[in-house]
Amino acid sequence: MTVLYALDLTGTAAFAASGAWIGVRRHMDLVGVLVLGLVTAVGGGTLRDLMVGDIPPFSLQNETYLYVSVFAALLVYASRKRFKMVERPLLVLDAVGLGTFVVIGTTKALDYHLGFFGAALMGVMTCTAGGVVRDVLANQVPLILRKEIYASACFAGALLLVALEVAGTPRPIAALIAASAVVMVRLLAIHFNWSLPRA
Amino acid sequence: MTVLYALDLTGTAAFAASGAWIGVRRHMDLVGVLVLGLVTAVGGGTLRDLMVGDIPPFSLQNETYLYVSVFAALLVYASRKRFKMVERPLLVLDAVGLGTFVVIGTTKALDYHLGFFGAALMGVMTCTAGGVVRDVLANQVPLILRKEIYASACFAGALLLVALEVAGTPRPIAALIAASAVVMVRLLAIHFNWSLPRA
Amino acid sequence: MTVLYALDLTGTAAFAASGAWIGVRRHMDLVGVLVLGLVTAVGGGTLRDLMVGDIPPFSLQNETYLYVSVFAALLVYASRKRFKMVERPLLVLDAVGLGTFVVIGTTKALDYHLGFFGAALMGVMTCTAGGVVRDVLANQVPLILRKEIYASACFAGALLLVALEVAGTPRPIAALIAASAVVMVRLLAIHFNWSLPRA
Numbered sequence: 001m002t003v004l005y006a007l008d009l010t011g012t013a014a015f016a017a018s019g020a021w022i023g024v025r026r027h028m029d030l031v032g033v034l035v036l037g038l039v040t041a042v043g044g045g046t047l048r049d050l051m052v053g054d055i056p057p058f059s060l061q062n063e064t065y066l067y068v069s070v071f072a073a074l075l076v077y078a079s080r081k082r083f084k085m086v087e088r089p090l091l092v093l094d095a096v097g098l099g100t101f102v103v104i105g106t107t108k109a110l111d112y113h114l115g116f117f118g119a120a121l122m123g124v125m126t127c128t129a130g131g132v133v134r135d136v137l138a139n140q141v142p143l144i145l146r147k148e149i150y151a152s153a154c155f156a157g158a159l160l161l162v163a164l165e166v167a168g169t170p171r172p173i174a175a176l177i178a179a180s181a182v183v184m185v186r187l188l189a190i191h192f193n194w195s196l197p198r199a
Numbered sequence: 200m201t202v203l204y205a206l207d208l209t210g211t212a213a214f215a216a217s218g219a220w221i222g223v224r225r226h227m228d229l230v231g232v233l234v235l236g237l238v239t240a241v242g243g244g245t246l247r248d249l250m251v252g253d254i255p256p257f258s259l260q261n262e263t264y265l266y267v268s269v270f271a272a273l274l275v276y277a278s279r280k281r282f283k284m285v286e287r288p289l290l291v292l293d294a295v296g297l298g299t300f301v302v303i304g305t306t307k308a309l310d311y312h313l314g315f316f317g318a319a320l321m322g323v324m325t326c327t328a329g330g331v332v333r334d335v336l337a338n339q340v341p342l343i344l345r346k347e348i349y350a351s352a353c354f355a356g357a358l359l360l361v362a363l364e365v366a367g368t369p370r371p372i373a374a375l376i377a378a379s380a381v382v383m384v385r386l387l388a389i390h391f392n393w394s395l396p397r398a
Numbered sequence: 399m400t401v402l403y404a405l406d407l408t409g410t411a412a413f414a415a416s417g418a419w420i421g422v423r424r425h426m427d428l429v430g431v432l433v434l435g436l437v438t439a440v441g442g443g444t445l446r447d448l449m450v451g452d453i454p455p456f457s458l459q460n461e462t463y464l465y466v467s468v469f470a471a472l473l474v475y476a477s478r479k480r481f482k483m484v485e486r487p488l489l490v491l492d493a494v495g496l497g498t499f500v501v502i503g504t505t506k507a508l509d510y511h512l513g514f515f516g517a518a519l520m521g522v523m524t525c526t527a528g529g530v531v532r533d534v535l536a537n538q539v540p541l542i543l544r545k546e547i548y549a550s551a552c553f554a555g556a557l558l559l560v561a562l563e564v565a566g567t568p569r570p571i572a573a574l575i576a577a578s579a580v581v582m583v584r585l586l587a588i589h590f591n592w593s594l595p596r597a
Binding site for chain 3: 249250398
Binding site: 052055116118136140142144196198 | 227231234276
C-alpha cells in the first residue's frame with residue numbers, strides 16, 4: 001500500500017528530526033544527535049517487533065528507514081540555527097506519524113495473533129517507545145509520562161481500531177478512521193494545549 | 200498449579216501498585232502512572248522471555264497479567280490520598296511476589312536449557328528488571344543498585360533453587376524452599392533495615 | 399579462532415571493570431557494582447543477539463562471559479582503593495575490546511544476512527550499548543553521546559570491514575585490518591584528546 005508507506009517514511013523522518021533536535025538542544029556531539037534521531041524514529045517499531053517475534057525487526061529488514069532517519073537527523077544538525085522555523089510544522093508531521101504508526105503497530109500485532117489489549121499496547125509502543133528511550137538517553141523523565149495528550153491519543157486510536165476490526169469493518173477503512181482520529185485529537189490537543197491531570 | 204498462579208497474580212498486583220505509586224509521587228499524569236505500574240509488574244518477566252526465547256512474552260500471551268496490573272495501578276491512582284495506609288502491607292505482598300517471581304523465572308530458564316548461573320540471573324531479572332526500568336523512567340538511580348537486600352535476596356534464592364535441582368530435589372519442594380527463603384530474608388531485611396555496604 | 403576468543407574475553411573483562419568502577423564511584427553497593435560490570439561487559443552483544451535473532455544470546459549460551467565479568471567486577475570492588483593505578487592501562491584494554499567487539503558484531507550481523515548499514519550498526523551496538531545502559535543506570539547522559547571518539551571509531555571500523563568484505567577480502571584479513579584501525583584511532587583519540595564538535 002503505497003500511501004501508507006509514504007506516510008510511514010514521513011512519520012519516520014519527523015520522529016528522527018524531533019529526536020535529533022533534542023540531541024542538539026542538549027549539546028550532544030554528532031554521534032549523539034544521530035543516535036537520538038535513529039532511536040526516536042525506529043525504536044518503537046523495533047521494540048514492538050522484538051516483542052511480537054518478527055526478528056530481525058523491520059528496521060534491519062528494510063534499511064530505508066535507517067537512511068531516512070539518518071538523513072533527517074543530519075539535516076537537523078546542519079540547519080540547527082534555523083530549526084525554530086520548522087518546529088511548528090514538524091509537530092503536524094509528528095501527528096501524522098503518530099496516526100500512521102499506531103495503525104501499523106496495532107494491525108501488525110493483530111496479525112501476529114496477539115489479544116486485543118496486547119495489540120493496542122503494541123500500537124502505543126510503536127508510537128511512543130522511541131521517544132521514551134530518547135528522553136531516557138537525554139536524562140529526563142519521558143515527556144509522555146507527565147504531560148500532553150500523546151500516548152493517550154494513540155491508545156484511544158488503537159482501541160478504536162481493534163473495536164472496528166471486531167465489528168467486521170474492512171481493515172483499510174478501520175485504519176483510515178483510527179489514524180484520522182489520532183491525528184485530529186493530537187492536533188486539537190496541541191492547539192488547545194490539552195493535557196491529562198497530574199497526580 | 201493454582202496456588203502458584205494465585206501468588207503470581209498477587210505479586211503482579213503488588214509490583215504494579217508500587218510502580219504506580221512512584222508515578223504518583225513524581226507527579227506524573229494518568230498515562231505515567233499506568234505505564235510505571237505496567238512496566239514494574241510485567242517488565243522483568245517480559246525481558247526474561249525475550250532473552251530465553253519465549254516470544255511473544257507471557258504478558259502478551261495471557262492478558263490477565265495486563266488487566267491485573269492496570270487495575271492495581273488505577274486503584275493506586277484513585278486512592279492516592281490514602282495510600283500511606285497500605286504502604287506497609289504492600290511491602291509484604293511485594294516480598295511474596297519476589298519469592299514467587301524468582302522461582303518462576305529460574306525454573307523457566309532451566310526448562311529452556313540455560314546454564315545454572317544464567318538461570319539464576321534470569322530469576323533475578325524476573326524480580327528486578329521491571330523495577331529498574333521503573334526507576335530509570337522516573338529518572339533516578341535504580342533502588343536495587345544502591346541499597347536494601349532485594350536483588351541479593353533474589354540471587355540467593357535462585358542459587359538455592361538451582362542447587363536443590365542439581366541435588367535431585369523434586370521441583371515443587373525445591374520451589375517452596377527457595378521461595379520461602381527469599382520471602383523470609385526480604386521481610387527480615389525490611390524489619391531490621393539490613394543493607395549491603397556501599398562502595 | 400583462539401586468538402579472537404582470548405581478545406574477546408580480555409575486552410569483556412576490561413568493559414566489566416570500567417562498568418564496575420562507575421558503580422564504585424557512584425557509591426553503589428556490591429549488587430550495583432556487579433550489575434554495572436555485567437551490563438557493560440555483555441549488554442551490547444546481548445542486545446545485538448536479540449536483534450539479529452540469535453536467542454538465547456551469546457552471554458547465556460556460554461557462561462564464561464558471565465564468570466569473567468563477575469570476576470573482573472569483584473576485583474575492582476575489592477581493590478577500589480588502588481584503582482587509580484590501573485585506570486590508564488585499562489583504557490588500552492578497553493580499546494582492544496572495542497576493536498574486537500566491532501569485528502565480532504559486524505561479521506555476526508553479516509552472517510545473519512543483515513544489510514551493510516544494519517550490520518555496521520550492529521557492530522557499533524556491540525561496542526557501545528552496554529556502556530549506554532551503564533550510564534543510564536548511573537543516571538547520566540551516556541558518555542558516547544556527548545564526547546570522545548568512541549562510537550564514531552567503531553562505526554568507521556564497521557564500515558571499513560563491510561567495505562573490505564564487499565571487495566572480496568578474506569574475512570580474517572578484513573577483520574584484522576578493521577580491528578587494528580579501531581584500536582589505533584581510539585588510542586590516538588585518547589592520547590590527543592580528540593572529540594567531535596558539540597551542537
